[in-house]
Amino acid sequence: MGRGVKLMAMALLCFIFASNLAHSEEVYEWNFKPAKNNEPPTTEPHYLELLDRHDGYYIGDTDKKNLYLTFDSGYENGCTDIILDVLKEKNVPAAFFVTGYYFERQEALIKRMDDEGHIVGNHSWNHPSLPELKDEDVVTELAKVNDAFESLTGKEMDYLRPPQGTFNDRSMDIAKDEGYQHIFWSFAYVDWNPNTQKGKSYAYERILDRVHPGAVLLLHSVSRDNAEALADVIDDLEADGYQFQSLDHLTGKSFFPID
Template sequence: MNKFHLRGFLLAVIIISAGIVFNPYSAAAEEFHWGFKKATNGVPPDAGAAFNEVLDKYGAIYKGKPDEKVVYLTFDNGYEAGYTEPILDTLKAENVPATFFLTGHYLTSATPILKRMVKDGHTIGNHSYDHPNMANLSEKGMEDEWSRFDKKLKELTGIERTVYVRPPKGTFSEKLLSFGNELGYRHIFWSIAFVDWHKDKPRGKDYAYGELMKQLHPGAVILMHTVSSDNAEALLSFIQDAKKEGYLFKSLDDLVMEYEGIESVY
């Protein structure tokens, strides 16, 4: 187990031991759809009191500290459209870590790219195996989605399990967050996003770059989709210009340790 994956394993232990394990039978069954008012002028977005309360209760995270210029890149991958490797090339050239939230389909259909993600030192997140509405599932169904993904990931890469999960389409419930905690998972949402998931409707590099820079804020957890040529083309300019504005790019492990008040030893 290398240093990178050891950190992920230790964070799984933290999730269970840090007091965010709850009785799933007491969790509300209400379905939520993640959303927030977009950031402007460098001011972080606020998802509102209701969302903030339920996320804090279960240790779910959507942004970092509002007074530190740090960015956390995450990508959702349901299928491969030919743009992930250029994205990986950019991340490698700029020495920037990222988390790739994958589906079971992606694991099996784009295995060589998955293995490159791991080799390059990026984190693999669990976006479920079949991309269902996770809030509608029974606990057995939830566990099956996450565990099938983890089993296939281990088979293909040797990684023991994932720590970070993201519900398809941002649809969740208290029960989902609670039961995920019980199984050692932490939900990661996002504070920057834009319409970028239509492979056949490119809007150009300037569109993606403009959305990223317009919404950029301290502690940003950025969600992008790798099916977008716009993102692949804009990523280098965005990273370089964000760095010029004083932003650092860190991993979700760093974000979680910040959330838990744990000082990194690496």
């Protein structure tokens, strides 16, 4: 074997080793530590380091009673129009993180979200665990959603909610290179199974029990409980001095509240 061939073989082995090393990086699942008495939660120190490095967010200013309402929208269950009706009536902004399902089957809902001033964010095309994909597959998952949104609205997406809540330094780095900011959350409850809904009062109590200044609330748009409770949640939180803001307010893209 000639020297040139040996060098090429060594380079190939190094590439394979580096690739395997990258894909063996630990996969994290987002979590936070809830607090009592409507105090803000905390999360893992190394998660905070990753958020800082990649310009991500999970919570706003905890000294101000701003709230950021976000919905994960993996598929449609007949509740999204109800949610949008409430948001329009109450003049409240929200963000909807959508998958490819919506562009294949529910384009009218995407258009309505955008037309009514809500942020539409990227939740990937197929909802895979991004850190478990190859680099090029992460790019493809995000690009397919953004391209479909741009084709429909003429706009590009700025925010990413990682599917399954999984992430690591590599997946966050790729997303940042693609122009995204990660948006995690500081409030969530078990609301994503449409077969185990517990009623409007249950959703209302869960939300008001753990809401806190600066909260990024994660709700699922498949939940009928959320849809039915939303109007009362908004009314009572606003009566308590909270203001609902856009994610652009959270990230500093806009410094003014929605009128």
